[in-house]
Amino acid sequence: MAARSILILGASYGSLLASKIMFAGHNVTLVCLPAEANLINAEGFRVRLPVKGRKDIIEIDSRKLPGRVNAGQPGDFDPKRFDLIGLAMQEPQYRSPGVRELLDAVAKSRVPCMSIMNMPPLPYIKRIPGLDYAALTAAYTDASVWDNFDPAMLTLCSPDPQAVRPPEEKVNVLQVTLPTNFKVARFDDEKPTSILRELQRDIEAVRMQTPEGPIELPVKLKLHDSIFVLAGNYRTVTATGMRTAQEAVHTDIEESRSVYNFVNELCVKLGAAPGDMVPFEKYAAAAQSLSRPASVARALNNGAPNVERADKLVQLIARQKGLSHPVIDAGVALVDSRLESNRKKAAA
Numbered sequence: 001m002a003a004r005s006i007l008i009l010g011a012s013y014g015s016l017l018a019s020k021i022m023f024a025g026h027n028v029t030l031v032c033l034p035a036e037a038n039l040i041n042a043e044g045f046r047v048r049l050p051v052k053g054r055k056d057i058i059e060i061d062s063r064k065l066p067g068r069v070n071a072g073q074p075g076d077f078d079p080k081r082f083d084l085i086g087l088a089m090q091e092p093q094y095r096s097p098g099v100r101e102l103l104d105a106v107a108k109s110r111v112p113c114m115s116i117m118n119m120p121p122l123p124y125i126k127r128i129p130g131l132d133y134a135a136l137t138a139a140y141t142d143a144s145v146w147d148n149f150d151p152a153m154l155t156l157c158s159p160d161p162q163a164v165r166p167p168e169e170k171v172n173v174l175q176v177t178l179p180t181n182f183k184v185a186r187f188d189d190e191k192p193t194s195i196l197r198e199l200q201r202d203i204e205a206v207r208m209q210t211p212e213g214p215i216e217l218p219v220k221l222k223l224h225d226s227i228f229v230l231a232g233n234y235r236t237v238t239a240t241g242m243r244t245a246q247e248a249v250h251t252d253i254e255e256s257r258s259v260y261n262f263v264n265e266l267c268v269k270l271g272a273a274p275g276d277m278v279p280f281e282k283y284a285a286a287a288q289s290l291s292r293p294a295s296v297a298r299a300l301n302n303g304a305p306n307v308e309r310a311d312k313l314v315q316l317i318a319r320q321k322g323l324s325h326p327v328i329d330a331g332v333a334l335v336d337s338r339l340e341s342n343r344k345k346a347a348a
Contacts, residue, residue, distance in 0.1 A: 001198070003025055003027050003067065004084065004199070005026070005027050005029070005081065005082050006018075006021055006026060006029070006083060006085070006086065007028075007031065007077060007079060007084075007086070008028060008031065008085075008086040008087075008088050009031045009074075009085070009086065009087050009088060009089050009099070009102070009103070009106075010031065010032065010086075010087070010089035010093075011031070011033075011036050011037075011040060011045070011071060011088075011172075012032075012088075012174070013088050013159065013163060013174075014032075014086060014088030014089075014116070015030065015047060015062075016047055016161060016174055017086060018045075019045070019060045020206070020219060020221065021067060021199060022062060022065040022066065022069060023060065023065050023206045023217075024066075024202035024203045024206055025067050025202060026067045026199070026202070027067050027068045027069070028069050029070045029071070029072070029077060030069065030071040031071075031073065031076075031077065031099075032071055032073075033073075035171070036172070037071035037072050037073060039170060039172045040062075044061060044062035044063040045062045045172040045173070046059055046060065046061055046062070046172065046173045047059070047163075047176065048174070048175050048176065049175075049219065050179055051218060052218065058208065058215075058217065060217075074098035074099050074101065074102040075101075077102070078105075079105050079111050080109045082111055083111070084111065084113075084114060084196075084199075085106050085111050085112070085113045086113075086114050086116055086157075087103075087113065087115040087117060087121070088116045088117075089117070090118075090119075090307070090308050091117050091118075091119040091121075091140065091141060091309075092141040092304075092306035092307065092308070094141075094145045095145050100145055103145055107147075107149040108148055110150065111153070112155070112187060112192035112195060113155070114154075114157050114184060114196070115156050116157045117159070118308050118310050119308035119309065119313065120156050120310070120313070121146050121154060121156075122136065122143050123146050123150070123154045124154050124156050125313075125317075126151040127151050127152075127188065128227070128271065129271070130270075131270075131317065131320055132320060135316060135320065136313060136317065138312065138316065139309045139312040139313040139316055140309070141306045141309075152187065152189060153192065155184060155185050155186065155196075156229050157182050157183065157184040157221075157229070158182065158229040159182070160178075160180045160182060160183060161180050161181070161182065161219050162180075162290060162292070163176045163177060163178075176219065177289070177290070177292065178286065179218035180218075180286065181219060181220045181221070182219070182220070182221045183222050184196055184200075184221060184223055184224065184229070185224055185225075185226065185227040185229050186223060186225055186227070197223055199221055200220070200222065203221050204220055224276070226272055226273065226276035228267045228272040228276060228277075234311040234331050235248040235327075235331060236248045236294040236296070236297040237293075237294075237296065237331065237335055237338065238297075239337075241301055242293040242298065242301050244290060244291050244293055245290035245291075245292065245293065245294055246287050246288055246289070246290045248287075249290075250284070250288070255327060257284075258325070258327065259325060259327050260280045260283060262325045262328070264280075266317065269321055269323075296308055296335075300335070300338045303342050303346065304342060305343045305346050307335070307339065311328065311331055311332050311335060312332050315329065315332050
């Protein structure tokens with residue numbers, strides 16, 4: 001089958017998925033900052049990840065993969081020329097000059113689009129029936145950037161794998177810290193879903209050649225029939241700074257279980273099948289290896305005036321169902337307060 005051509009907005013986290021897609025023989029175009037684009041076009045990118053049973057980290061060099069990579073700025077590409085488009089920036093970035101216009105062109109192109117944000121785009125939420133969607137816009141930095149999307153052409157891929165850019169390395173290096181799978185929800189229609197099915201199969205078949213023989217690599221793309229693939233840990237945010245995801249989950253395990261079960265039960269009320277939910281025990285076990293705060297906590301600590309607000313989205317949806325949780329409410333109020341402080345400092 002011919003190689004697919006895939007556009008990904010965001011080269012930081014996006015290079016992880018790009019490495020898997022290119023290893024499977026498909027071509028990727030990354031939209032990023034000029035310095036990043038120049039470096040990737042000159043030297044490619046590297047993704048380092050741990051492999052179970054191996055002492056040494058494996059490095060994937062994009063220059064040695066079957067698929068090709070090209071990088072550029074938002075105005076350089078026509079979305080209609082691609083088979084699939086991935087959104088791998090954080091939600092507040094989509095209102096940035098240039099990115100906003102590209103996102104609108106993506107919406108109007110009607111090319112199947114897969115978000116890899118912690119924050120589900122508003123058109124994706126519209127695939128859940130029975131909600132007052134206008135009442136949810138307060139959770140978005142600028143909900144109007146999503147106005148021209150057809151919900152049927154947008155799906156969500158949970159950013160479960162954890163990765164960071166090592167500060168001592170160039171910006172074309174990504175270190176995977178939790179090599180779990182991307183979970184992607186189907187589209188409403190089978191035709192765009194078949195692209196996801198093809199990518200899942202091709203990524204599953206990849207083997208990396210090593211001196212000991214071919215090995216299977218972690219971080220796959222897993223297609224799910226359920227549309228409930230929400231992710232994000234806001235309890236790494238504290239009043240005075242931040243804490244690791246491991247601390248957020250395990251400092252008070254029963255409180256964590258209560259919040260987790262509340263969100264699971266909310267998803268079931270919205271139409272999820274109980275069997276689609278990841279058990280708390282599996283989530284808590286994965287959190288043991290998360291030695292860094294969530295990206296939202298790092299952004300707040302760095303003075304960001306806007307962050308992804310999946311916490312507020314959950315709160316607002318729960319309210320529509322007559323539900324609330326004191327820990328979630330307190331967390332939302334804390335993030336609101338931290339953002340207000342950051343904005344005041346930025347304006348001073």
